Amino acid sequence: MTTTVITPERAGSLAGLFRERVDASPEKVAYRQFDPARGTWARCTWADMAHEVGRWQMALRREGLEPGDRVAMMLRNCREWITFDQAALGLGLVTVPLYTDDRPDNVAYILEQAGVKVLLLEDRAQWRRLHPVRDRLPTVTTIVSLRGFDDDSAPGDPRLTAAADWLFGLDGDLITRLEEPDHLATIVYTSGTTGRPKGVMLSHRALLFNAHAASQCAPLGGEDVFLSFLPLSHTLERTAGYFLPMAVGAEVAFARSIAQLAEDLRVVQPTVLVSVPRIYESVYAKIQAGLKQKPAFARRLFQATVNTGWARFEYLQRRAGWSPRLLLWPLLRRLVARQVLERLGGRLEYAVCGGAPLPPPIARFFIGLGLPVYHGYGLTEASPVVTVNRPDDNLPASIGKPLPGVEIRIGEQDELLTRSPSVMLGYWRNDEATAAAIDSDGWLHTGDKARVDDRGFVFITGRIKDIIVLGNGEKVPPADMEMAIQLDPLFDQVLVIGEARPFLSALVVLDDSAWREFAAELDIDPDSDDDLRGRFAERSLLARVQAQLKDFPGYARIRRLTALREPWTIDDGLLTPTLKMKRARILDRHRDHVDRMYADYTDA
Known part of the structure; x- marks a missing residue:
């Protein structure tokens, strides 16, 4: 199937991209989503989408909104998310995506700071969560619920309306307001690990350019099927899982x-998956746990498959010579690798990983099984993709090479800088933060330390502000150590501590099932806090930690740890909506544990 690729020049704006796709492929399937009432996956074409967007535009016009006004959506990934976004963009409105599981006080701050006038919610449960902060939404005039409200949701609040009522009787042709490419399209609030989130202002040009540049890094087209499960409020999913498929004419299925x-992967059988490391880490941990139950021969066969597949990958990437053992690959693939790949749908051609570093052993594991994983790098302020690996030029330990048209350079303190049409317009109503992020020459300062090798591959080496300086002056990148420790399935979350301290310690959240298994080996009660806090358990856990850190310098040694069984979550304010740790808040929450580790430390 040949599908027209729509360039930024042809689209002109994000609403123009949608109209061009509708005109080019009206009867092609655009989206697929599960219908719980029928128990089947429903499909809709681009023509269907255009009709729905026209209806929603009529409803928005009745609200008396002017071009430039802000509207927000707080929905899980679904067809209606796209419909509302495109309806608003076509009218010249500015959309503000919200995370469905964000804390109510954070949502209230964003809605007020952005001056949002219309808010689209998922259902009554969301409104119940927001109800306590309803008085902190002074600019919001209309609150629409996709699934409706309970009669007692909020008595006397005239702003509430069900989507069915809001849209009742409306019909209209698609409106695409002529928009300048550099006009503001959306404000995306970064889930900052410290302080209040900042509103990143992204233009039509920035998002169009980034989606098109990313599409040039692999041969994507109308035959491809994307499985969308990262939140669309995350700019990686919005660009790579929404605008990019629209540009190339691919189909998107909403998980x-x-x-x-796991079930959706098997049913949808996507060819493209855009994810963050946590998903790959989870699958890896489950496979590793399953392997422990297998006979020794099965484990050796599995490892031989991964090793042979990796050797084949290195040969195809022209980094290694041919070896006779590559002749075994077809057999090993059929006996071992195919069973794993079929759990992922069996058709994946591009597994893109961004948002955080992908541990090299996990990349090697999946690539060794024949799953092409492409590590990339980006940030919301760059719309978001800056670098990515390519099918014929893939070095998994790196974050790839810059997208076409994207400049990078290494600045002071080895900071990675980037400049391109993808860079944000600035932070909403925050000139000081904007000036700190973008210099006078247009370079965006990422805050990440990096190096570039002689082949042009980029490697992230740490965060400028996330370096632990021990009391003896040694500098330690905690993220690298945390990533290494988490390769052990026993450790679900890890925070390394040591700033201005005499040694490193750690807070570790244990995986419940893995901890129960390990506790049985230690002959201790897995539900006893006394046993968990005892020196025997701590030393046993430390041994597991040190095994993961064997390749780190000698000073990068964890001498004490506190094991926890309650995970850090978004709801308790310890994780951002993109699952990044809020280090300062975690330390504050567990201050007593931290003080105890340093107060009663002995090297005995």
Whole structure:
């Protein structure tokens, strides 16, 4: 199937991209989503989408909104998310995406700071969560619920309306307001690990340019099927899983939930998956746990498959010579690798990983099984993709090479800088932060330390502000150590501590099932806090940690740890909506544990 690729020049704006796709492929399937009432996956064409967008535009016009006004959506990934976004963009409105599981006080701050006038919610449960902060939404005039409200949701609040009522009787042709490419399209609030989030202002040009540049890094087209499960409020998913498929004419299927992701992969059989490391880490941990139950021969066969597949990958990438053992690959693939790949749908051609570093052993594991994983790098302020690996030029330990048209350079303190049409317009109503992020020459300062090798591959080496300086002056990048420790399935979350301290310690959140298994080996009660805090358990856990850090310098040694069984979550304010740790808040929450580790330390 040949599908027209729509360039930024042809589109002109994000609403123009949608109209061009509708005109080019009206009867092609655009989106697929599960219909729980019928128990089937429903499909809709681009022509269907255009009709729905026209209806929603009529409803928005009745609100008396002017071009430039802000509207927000707080929905899980679904067809209506795209419909509302495109309806607003076509009218010249500015959309503000919200995370469905963000804390109510954070949502209230964003809605007020952005001056949002219309808010689209998922259902009554969301409104119940927001109800306590309803008085902190002074600019919001209309609150629409996709699934409706309970009669007692908020008595006397005239702003509430069900989507069915809001849209009742409306019909209209698609409106695409002529928009300048550099006009503001969306404000995306970064889920900062410290302080209040900042509103990143992204133009039509920035997002169009980034989606088009990313599409040039692999041969994507109308035959491809994307499985969308990262939140569309995350700019990686919005660009790579929404605008990019629209530009190349690919189909997008919306996953039902993370819990049902495994089943959705098997049913949808996507060819493209855009993800963050946590998903790959989870699958890796489950496979590793399953292997422990297998006979020794099965484990050796599995490892031989991964090793042979990796050797084949290195040969195809022209980094290694041919070896006779590559002749075994077809057999090993059929006996071992195919069973794993079929759990991922069996058709994946591009597994893109961004948002955080992908541990090299996990990349090697999946690539060794024949799953092409492409590590990339980006940030919201760059719309978001800056670098990515390519099918014929893939070095998994790196974050790839810059997208076409994207400049990078290494600045002071080895900071990675980038400049391109993808760079944000600035931070909403925050000139000081904007000036600190973008210099007078247009370079965006990422805050990440990096190096570039002689082949042009970029490597992230740490965060400028996330370096632990021990009391003896040694500098330690905690993220690298945390990533290494988490390769052990026993450790679900890890925070390394040591700033201005005499040694490193750690807070570790244990995986419940893995901890129960390990506790049985230690002959201790897995539900006893006394046993968990005892020196025997701590030393046993430390041994597991040190095994993961064997390749680190001698000073990068964890001498004390506190094991926890309650995970850090978004709801308790310890994780951002993109699952990054809020280090300062975690340390504050567990201050007593931290003080104890240093107060009663002995090297005995």
